[in-house]
Amino acid sequence: MTWRVVAGSVVGTSHVAAGLGCQDSCWAQVDTTPGRSPILSIFVADGAGSALRGGDGAELAIKTAAEFMQKQLALTEFGLGDDFAVECVMDIRAALFSEADKASLKARDFACTFLGIVSSELGTLVMQIGDGGIVIDVGDGLEVPIAPMSGEYANMTHFVTDEDAIDRLISKVFNKPAVKAAAFSDGVQRLAIQLATNTAHEPFFAPFFKVLSTATAEQEDQLQQALLRFLNSDAVNERTDDDKTLALAVLT
Numbered sequence: 726m727t728w729r730v731v732a733g734s735v736v737g738t739s740h741v742a743a744g745l746g747c748q749d750s751c752w753a754q755v756d757t758t759p760g761r762s763p764i765l766s767i768f769v770a771d772g773a774g775s776a777l778r779g780g781d782g783a784e785l786a787i788k789t790a791a792e793f794m795q796k797q798l799a800l801t802e803f804g805l806g807d808d809f810a811v812e813c814v815m816d817i818r819a820a821l822f823s824e825a826d827k828a829s830l831k832a833r834d835f836a837c838t839f840l841g842i843v844s845s846e847l848g849t850l851v852m853q854i855g856d857g858g859i860v861i862d863v864g865d866g867l868e869v870p871i872a873p874m875s876g877e878y879a880n881m882t883h884f885v886t887d888e889d890a891i892d893r894l895i896s897k898v899f900n901k902p903a904v905k906a907a908a909f910s911d912g913v914q915r916l917a918i919q920l921a922t923n924t925a926h927e928p929f930f931a932p933f934f935k936v937l938s939t940a941t942a943e944q945e946d947q948l949q950q951a952l953l954r955f956l957n958s959d960a961v962n963e964r965t966d967d968d969k970t971l972a973l974a975v976l977t
Contacts, residue, residue, distance in 0.1 A: 726846060726902070727763045728755050729937045731948040732972035735956040737912055739966035748772035748780035748837075749910045749970040750787040758798055765844040765903065766794045767972045771857055771910040773836035773884055778828075782821055782835030786885060789820040790841060805843055810852035810896035814839065817885050836884040838910070842974075844903040852896040856882040857970075858918050860925045862905040867925040869918055870897045873911070882911070905934050906974045912967035913956075930973075937975040 732753035736746060752768040770786040772779025793816045797803045817839060818832075825832045838855025851859050853871045860867055874883050874893065883893045907930060909917055917929050933952075940948055955961065956969045 727757070727977060728765045728844075728974040729940055729942075729945070729977050730755060730765070730767070730972070730974045731933075731937060731945065731952050732767070732970075733949055733953045733956060734910075734968065734970040735953055737965065737967040737969060738962050740968060746780060747968045748774065748783055749912070749968040750780075750783040751908075751970045751972050752787050752791050753972040753974060754791075755974075756794070756798055761798075762846045764798065765842070765906065765974055766791070767842040767906060767908045767974060769840045769857060769908040769910055769970050769972055770885075771838045771855070771912075771968065771970065773838075776836040777830065777834040779836055781824070782837040782886070785820055785824055785835065786817045786837050786839050789817045790839070792816075794843070805845065805848050805850035806898055807896050809843070809850060810841070810894060811891060813841065813852070814854065814885060814891065814894055818890060821886055832886040833884075836886045838882060839885045840908045842903065842906050842908055844906065846902050848901065849899040849903045849906075850896060852894060854883055854885055854890055854894050856911040856914060857909055858914050860905075860907045860917065860930065861899075861903045863899045863901040863903055867905065867927055867930065869923050869925055871895050872923050873914060873918065902976060903974065904976045905930075907933075908972050910968060910970040912965050912969035913971050916961070916964060917971075933973050934975050937973060938977065
C-alpha cells in the first residue's frame with residue numbers, strides 16, 4: 726500500500742495588495758524505508774499575520790517537522806501517539822526560539838499555527854495547534870477529528886510559540902491507516918468545513934480525492950499545478966482573500 730499526495734500554497738489577494746508574500750507553508754510526502762511499510766506525513770503551518778516574520782516561522786516549522794519525521798524513520802521503531810506529537814512540537818518550538826535569538830527578536834515574531842497527519846498501516850496520528858483544519862477518513866467516511874481552534878476574540882487563534890502551546894496542542898490517534906486525508910490553513914477553512922456542525926464539506930473534497938485515486942506517479946507534477954490554479958482561481962479568491970494551503974492524500 727501507499728498514498729498518492731498533492732500539496733500547495735498560494736498567496737492571498739490581500740497579501741498581494743499589501744505587497745506581501747505567502748505566509749503559509751506545507752509538506753506532504755510518503756517515505757518508504759527497508760523493512761517498514763510506507764508512512765505518510767502531512768504538515769501545514771500558517772504564519773501569524775500580526776507577526777513580524779510569521780511566514781519565516783511557518784517555513785521553519787515545516788522544515789523542522791520534516792526533519793523530525795526523518796529522525797523518527799531512522800529509529801528501529803517509534804509509536805504514533807501523544808508523545809510523538811509533543812516531541813514534534815517541542816522541536817518546532819526550539820527551532821523557532823533559536824531563530825528568534827539569532828535575529829535578536831521575540832519568539833512571537835515567528836508565530837505560526839501547526840497541523841500534522843502521520844499515517845502508516847498500523848494507525849494514524851493527527852495533531853493541531855491553531856486554526857485551519859484536518860479532514861480524514863480511516864474507513865468510516867470523512868470526519869473533522871479536531872475542531873479548528875479560535876482564540877479569546879474573533880480572528881484570533883493559538884500559535885506554536887505561545888507559552889501554553891503544549892497545553893493547547895490536541896492530538897488524536899486512530900488504529901487504522903488514513904484512506905483519505907487533508908490538511909489546510911484557515912484560508913481554505915470555510916470552503917472545506919461546515920463550521921456550524923464541524924463536519925467536512927464533502928462536495929469540496931470529492932473531486933480532489935477522485936482525481937488522486939486514479940492518478941499515476943507521473944501525473945503528480947501536473948496535479949500540483951492544477952491544485953495551485955484552483956487555489957488561485959477567481960472562484961476561490963471571491964470566498965477568501967487570505968493565503969491558502971491545501972495538502973491531500975489518498976491511499977492506493
